[in-house]
Each structure stands twice: as structure tokens, then as C-alpha cells.
Amino acid sequence: MATKEYAGKTVNVTDDGYLTDPSQWTREVAQAIAAEEGITLTNTHWKVIDFLKKDFAATGALASMRRINKTGGIATKDLYEMFPDGPLKKAARIAGLPRPTSCV
Amino acid sequence: MNKILIIGAGTAGTMMAVHLSRRLNRKEWAITVLDKDENHYYQPGYLFIPFGIYTWRDVVRKGSKYMPEGVDYLLGEAEQIVADRNRVKLKDGREITYDILIIATGTTIHPEETEGMVENGWRENIFDFYTVEGAEALGKKLPDFKGGRVAIHVAEMPIKCPVAPLEIAFMTDWYFAKKGLRKNVEIDFVTPLPGAFSKPATAKVMGHMLGERRINMVADFGTERVEPGKLISYDNRTVEYDLLITTPTNMGDALMARSGLGDDLNFVPTDKHTLQTSAKDNIFALGDATNLPSSKAGSVVHFQSEILAENILSYIKGKELKASFDGHSNCFIESGYGKAFLIDFNYDLDPVEGTYPFPIVGPFSLLKETRLNHLGKLSMKFVYWNILLRGIPVPGITSKMGRLGKIIPADSGTV
Structure with a gap:
């Protein structure tokens, strides 16, 4: 467990940079994490982040890319363009949610 | 008389029928097993069919042979589970009521979920090995293949038996090596995962093995569509093939969608330790049908069935569900x-x-x-x-x- 500073706020993160305490997440923290990933958040990015957070609160689990597409209404192709090289990993990190686990 | 209904007579449903028929008081409990297919399949054997090591005779038996005595084994297809009313409607109009329902409906492949997979050469130069028919069709194709590019492909996670794509890759390498054709064949292993397997230590060992076998790893490949002879990813990468051996999208039974009991892939949300569904207290699920973060594999079902039998006995007695599945x-x-x-x-x-x-x-x-x-x-x-x-x-x-x-x-x- 480590701490990191984003937007003037100290937050607890895992070794690979995922927030461990959702209450420490703010929109400013999200912007700072996105900047670290080389992403500038636009309205469409926020649509993904808001969906992930809302869905996580409702189901207790991180949505899959299929779910973001079918239930969240965001095309998978767009997801790859917004969050290049591993969209779900990056979107989850920016949304302050746990790292996606691929089922075995 | 109280009633337990098990939907699905595959590995999970059959094992549950065996455990429960031994452990329940048969004067108080009637057990019914419902399945739409009279055959039972030894699915791990499919892997050997394309290479001529097994035939369908090795992997198919009549399901009734394995049902314990006194269990009512019903051939029919469920149309809808009406959870609120503890009953299952069948396609032929019959209705079955239950006190406890066990969902053991497994998972099947859905090539139509990937754009172009069915249209551009399904069972011509695109094959699965998750059905007897697919494995046999691949077995007919392989002897004619004298050289070119073979792509071993996984469309989307989760899949049944996550090691099977690795096995078919190793077996394909071996098959062409034995025939003296390996130098004419290029093999790509195309996966949406970041490595050869979802668990890091195993991914390392398997990744090394792929390298030793000169199988080229194409990781993080989210398949958008299949064009004739080409796989195309969402981030615009292309893998060309002459022969595509694919693991298409795996989904639970469409019955779950019709009954409002499934997730986006029709898998049933289930407690990963007790195997009780989140839909209702008297509905349990095990095996490939669940959304559990464990492997979809026969060994897993074997372990789960022992845990679930224990928990169903507790449930009947009104006790806490203490048996806990550890993901083994x-x-x-x-x-x-x-x-x-x-x-x-x-x-x-x-x-x-x-x-x-x-x-x-x-x-x-x-x-x-x-x-x-x-x-x-x-x-x-x-x-x-x-x-x-x-x-x-x-x-x-x-x-x-x-x-x-x-x-x-x-x-x-x-x-």
C-alpha cells in the first residue's frame, strides 16, 4: 500500500496505482490520474466514468467492456479511442475503482 | 412431498443429482432433472478429436445412464423460470413447480457475437473446438492443410476451460511437427488477455512454452470483427490467417435472459462461496452457468457440487449456509x-x-x-x-x- 498526491490531495493507492478508498476520489483527482495516463478528460470520457461508478455502486463489480457497451450505450471502438492500450484498466483507474480482474 | 428441480444434466446437474439422491430423505424429497439433450458429453475430450486421438464415441454417452435410481429425468426445454411463483414453464406448455431450484445450464459458444465470424467462413476455414461438431469438422480440415498461417484465437473472456486455447495451440504445433510440415506453418496465439493466461505465474510459464514452440503471441487483442482471412482488433491491428481456430464468445443459457436471471452474458449472479443466487433464496447455481470468478471447468464443478449439496441440506433445515467454495x-x-x-x-x-x-x-x-x-x-x-x-x-x-x-x-x- 502506498500514498500518492493528486490535485493537492493525498490518496491511498495499490502498487499499480488504483485507489483503495473510494471516498478519496474527486473529479479533480480523476483529472490528475487521467493526465498521468496522457488523457485529457472530455464529456464522453466522463460519460464512461460516471457509468462505471454508478454501475459499481449498484452491482458491486466493475462493468465489463461488453456491459459498458450493452448497458452503458458506449461503443467498444470509442472506448479504445478514448482510453488507448487497455481501456478498462485505464477507465477503472481514473474512476477510482478496482483494477479489472480477468476471470480464469 | 417436497421437490428439487435441477435444470441441466451436464457435469454439474448430474453430480448434484448423485449427491442429493444419496443425502436427502427420499420419502420427503423428490428430485427432477430437466435437460433438452438426451446425450451427456465428456467435454475435455473434444481437444483430442481434431487430431484423431478421440472420436465422438469417446465423448458422448446417454445421459440417463448416469442418473441415479429414483431421480426423475425429464427431456424437455425450459422456456422460463418464474422465480416469484417457484415454477418453470417448458416450451411444450408443461409446468414444473419446485421448492428448491438448481441452475446447472452451463455455457455455450456464440460465434455470431463477433461481426463476420459466421459469415466469413464458419466451418470452412474458421473452426471451434468447443462442440463435438466443431472438433470433428476441424479434424476433417487439418489433413488438407499443408502450410500457411494458423491463428489460435480467443474472442472474449470469460471462457470455458481457460487453458484449452493454449492446449490446442501446443497440439497444433505438435501435429504439424509430426507431419514434417511445421516449417510451412506459422502459428499465432491471439488473446484479449495481456498474457498467455489470466494468472501471472502461469502466464509466464505458458508464455515461455509458446516461445519455445515458436508460437507467436498477440496479446491485448480485443477482436472487433472477422474479415475473410483477417482478424481485426478495436485498436486497428490485423492478424492474417488461412486457418482460424477460435474460442468464440461464451454465454450462459438464453433461458436466463427470458427469466430475468442473467447478467450481460446470461451468466447467473451467484454468491461465490455459498452458491446461492442473488435472485432468490431457494435458487442455487453451479458450474459454467454462474458468474463466479472461478474457472469454468469440470474439476471446479466437482468441487462446487460437494459444497452445494452441503448447503442445500443446511437450507432445508433452516440453518446458515456454512459450506464455502474456495474457488478450487x-x-x-x-x-x-x-x-x-x-x-x-x-x-x-x-x-x-x-x-x-x-x-x-x-x-x-x-x-x-x-x-x-x-x-x-x-x-x-x-x-x-x-x-x-x-x-x-x-x-x-x-x-x-x-x-x-x-x-x-x-x-x-x-x-
């Missing part, structure tokens, strides 16, 4: 050349090296390629039909994952 999975990974690996793991502990099931004497070696593991894999056909399906205990193999004989590194996740 073990599987042989056939690697060709008469050898295989073996891995054993659960929710908390990744596959490690060591011996199995007993310390030192094994006889099997974990996370290592040996001839004995291969013999173990081959013996599974007999063990499945004659021991596992009949609910006969296997010495040293328990539903809880054992730690004896394992070399557990200090930094691995332990409970």
Missing part, C-alpha cells in the same frame, strides 16, 4: 509430444510448483511439463465416466484446495 480448480494442460502440465489453485492462491495431490510422492508435478501428467490427462476419460460422474471420492482430491506438497512463495496471496 485443477486442470491438466496438454502440451503435445506426450506431455502435459498440471495446475491447482483457488480464489486466493495462484498456481505454484510442487507435487499433487500428495507431498513428494505426487505422483503429478505442478506447473511442470511431464509425461506422467499426460498419462493423468488421458486417464481422466475413464475417471470422469466411472468415478467422478458417479460421485465416488478420489483419494487426496478434496473440494477445498490443499496446500501440502506445494511450494508457496512468500509473496503469494494466502488466506
Whole structure:
């Protein structure tokens, strides 16, 4: 467990940079994490982040890319363009949610 | 008379019928098993069919042979589970009521979920090996293939038997090597995962093995569509092939969508320890049909069935569901050349090296390629039909994952 500073706020993160305490997440923290990933958040990015957070609160689990597409209404192709090289990993990190686990 | 209904007579449904028929008071409880297919399939055997090692005779039996006496085995297809009213409507209009429902409907492949997969050469130069028909069709195609590019492909996670794509890759390499054609064949392993497997230590060993076999790894490949002779990813990468051996999207039974009981892939949200569904207290689920973060594999079902039988007895007595599934999975990974690996793991502990099931004497070696593991894999056909399906205990193999004989590194996740 480590701490990191984003937007003037100290937050607890895992070794690979995922927030461990959702209450420490703010929109400013999200912007700072996105900047670290080389992403500038636009309205469409926020649509993904808001969906992930809302869905996580409702189901207790991180949505899959299929779910973001079918239930969240965001095309998978767009997801790859917004969050290049591993969209779900990056979107989850920016949304302050746990790292996606691929089922075995 | 109280009623238990099991939907699905595959590995999960049959094992549950066997356990419950032994453990329930049969004067008080009637057990019905419903399935739409009269056949039972030894699915791990599909892998050997394309290479002429097994035929359908090895993998198909009549399901009724394995149903315990006194269990009502019904052929029919469920149209809808009406959870609020504890009943299941069948397609032919019949209705079955139940006190306890067990969902064991498994998973099937859905090539139509990937754009272009069915249209651009399904069973011509695109094959699955998750159905008897697919494995047989591939078996007819392989002898004609004299050279070119073969892509071993996984469309989307989760999939049944996550090691199977690795096995078919190793077997394909071996097949062409034996025929003296390997130098004319290029093999790509195309996966949406960042590595060869979802567990890091195993991914490393398997990744190394792919390299040794000159199988080219194409990772993080989210398949958008299939064009004639080409796989195209969402981030615009292309893999060309002459022969595509694919694991299409896996989904639960459409019955779950019709009944409002499934997630986006029609898998049933289920408690990963108690195996009770989140839909209703008297509905339980096990095996490939669930959304559990455990492998979709026969060994997993075998372990889950023991846990679930225990919890159903507790549920009937009005007691807390104390039996807890730990995610235990073990599987042989056939690697060709008469050898295989073996891995054993659960929710908390990744596959490690060591011996199995007993310390030192094994006889099997974990996370290592040996001839004995291969013999173990081959013996599974007999063990499945004659021991596992009949609910006969296997010495040293328990539903809880054992730690004896394992070399557990200090930094691995332990409970």
C-alpha cells in the first residue's frame, strides 16, 4: 500500500496505482490520474466514468467492456479511442475503482 | 412431498443429482432433472478429436445412464423460470413447480457475437473446438492443410476451460511437427488477455512454452470483427490467417435472459462461496452457468457440487449456509509430444510448483511439463465416466484446495 498526491490531495493507492478508498476520489483527482495516463478528460470520457461508478455502486463489480457497451450505450471502438492500450484498466483507474480482474 | 428441480444434466446437474439422491430423505424429497439433450458429453475430450486421438464415441454417452435410481429425468426445454411463483414453464406448455431450484445450464459458444465470424467462413476455414461438431469438422480440415498461417484465437473472456486455447495451440504445433510440415506453418496465439493466461505465474510459464514452440503471441487483442482471412482488433491491428481456430464468445443459457436471471452474458449472479443466487433464496447455481470468478471447468464443478449439496441440506433445515467454495480448480494442460502440465489453485492462491495431490510422492508435478501428467490427462476419460460422474471420492482430491506438497512463495496471496 502506498500514498500518492493528486490535485493537492493525498490518496491511498495499490502498487499499480488504483485507489483503495473510494471516498478519496474527486473529479479533480480523476483529472490528475487521467493526465498521468496522457488523457485529457472530455464529456464522453466522463460519460464512461460516471457509468462505471454508478454501475459499481449498484452491482458491486466493475462493468465489463461488453456491459459498458450493452448497458452503458458506449461503443467498444470509442472506448479504445478514448482510453488507448487497455481501456478498462485505464477507465477503472481514473474512476477510482478496482483494477479489472480477468476471470480464469 | 417436497421437490428439487435441477435444470441441466451436464457435469454439474448430474453430480448434484448423485449427491442429493444419496443425502436427502427420499420419502420427503423428490428430485427432477430437466435437460433438452438426451446425450451427456465428456467435454475435455473434444481437444483430442481434431487430431484423431478421440472420436465422438469417446465423448458422448446417454445421459440417463448416469442418473441415479429414483431421480426423475425429464427431456424437455425450459422456456422460463418464474422465480416469484417457484415454477418453470417448458416450451411444450408443461409446468414444473419446485421448492428448491438448481441452475446447472452451463455455457455455450456464440460465434455470431463477433461481426463476420459466421459469415466469413464458419466451418470452412474458421473452426471451434468447443462442440463435438466443431472438433470433428476441424479434424476433417487439418489433413488438407499443408502450410500457411494458423491463428489460435480467443474472442472474449470469460471462457470455458481457460487453458484449452493454449492446449490446442501446443497440439497444433505438435501435429504439424509430426507431419514434417511445421516449417510451412506459422502459428499465432491471439488473446484479449495481456498474457498467455489470466494468472501471472502461469502466464509466464505458458508464455515461455509458446516461445519455445515458436508460437507467436498477440496479446491485448480485443477482436472487433472477422474479415475473410483477417482478424481485426478495436485498436486497428490485423492478424492474417488461412486457418482460424477460435474460442468464440461464451454465454450462459438464453433461458436466463427470458427469466430475468442473467447478467450481460446470461451468466447467473451467484454468491461465490455459498452458491446461492442473488435472485432468490431457494435458487442455487453451479458450474459454467454462474458468474463466479472461478474457472469454468469440470474439476471446479466437482468441487462446487460437494459444497452445494452441503448447503442445500443446511437450507432445508433452516440453518446458515456454512459450506464455502474456495474457488478450487485443477486442470491438466496438454502440451503435445506426450506431455502435459498440471495446475491447482483457488480464489486466493495462484498456481505454484510442487507435487499433487500428495507431498513428494505426487505422483503429478505442478506447473511442470511431464509425461506422467499426460498419462493423468488421458486417464481422466475413464475417471470422469466411472468415478467422478458417479460421485465416488478420489483419494487426496478434496473440494477445498490443499496446500501440502506445494511450494508457496512468500509473496503469494494466502488466506
